[in-house]
Amino acid sequence: MAAPPRFTAMTADRIPGGLRLCRACGWNQLEEDWRFFLDAPGSGGVVSERAGNILGTAAWIRYGALAWIAMMLVDPAERGAGVGAGLLAEALSSVAHVPCVGLDATPAGEPLYRRFGFEAHSSVIRTKAVVDGALLPGPSGAVRRMVEADLPDIYHWDRKVFGADRSLLLAALFARAPECAWVVGGAARLRGYTFGRPGHLYYQLGPVVAADAATARELAAGCLSRLHGRKVAIDAGAARGEFLGFLQSAGFVEERCFARMYLRGCVPPGVPSAQYAIAGPEFG
């Protein structure tokens, strides 16, 4: 009989094992993504291990008064045996002191999260395309590449919109993929911003935060025009119909849905209607 799996901390030397699981399950994360969970203060990860093999992972990020649960992934051959529940219990005990806990659930994960007290808040739709520059509107002139001096204003806005401080994540995204970081406005007249990052299978564009749908469209179009021929995912709020319509016109196809959930319904005090696309289910 196989020895029962044990739970232990995710560490830098276990990242290759975590990534092997990502590759086996068609997930997009790179080493840099796992490193963020290990390096950001108050964040971390846990793995389920048997005889040196990683069978499952979970991670959490601390955004001030909000903790974000991510990377819940169990080897297909080990599912349905309590590994996922064990990982989630470990992750939740690590963030037990944080007022709000959120995550983006796949349909496979949702029943498990409900059992632990998570409640659905909103829906996110994953859209994907191989970018065809010919389908994008011409440059409006309002969108420009982000520069470091934009970041303080962006952090200020983002805290209001997201409802928690994810400035460390935004700084990391800017450092990793400045070619995906765009703004409209600036110098105290900011109207929107977007970040993005490369992944194993596709670029992920987001968050896209904007004062209105037209600005969100301009930001996405500006960034996408530099990604012609690349595969890109954008996870848009299901309630952002006008933005989803734009994505459809740009060739993006709806692939699947995530449920944004919060533990015991504790929702951070943000303005979700201004977030047209999320950073990604693993980052909030």
Ligand SMILES: CC(C)(COP(=O)(O)OP(=O)(O)OC[C@H]1O[C@@H](n2cnc3c(N)ncnc32)[C@H](O)[C@@H]1OP(=O)(O)O)[C@@H](O)C(=O)NCCC(=O)NCCS
């Ligand atoms: C979601 C996932 C992590 C669950 O891991 P797991 O090890 O199979 O979960 P467990 O065995 O601990 O199951 C926990 C409970 O959920 C139930 N469950 C597990 N998968 C289920 C499914 N697909 N549908 C309905 N119930 C399910 C189990 O029966 C169990 O309930 P019980 O304790 O009442 O019997 C795993 O299915 C997975 O890796 N899926 C693919 C990646 C993914 O979608 N991750 C979630 C990201 S948000």
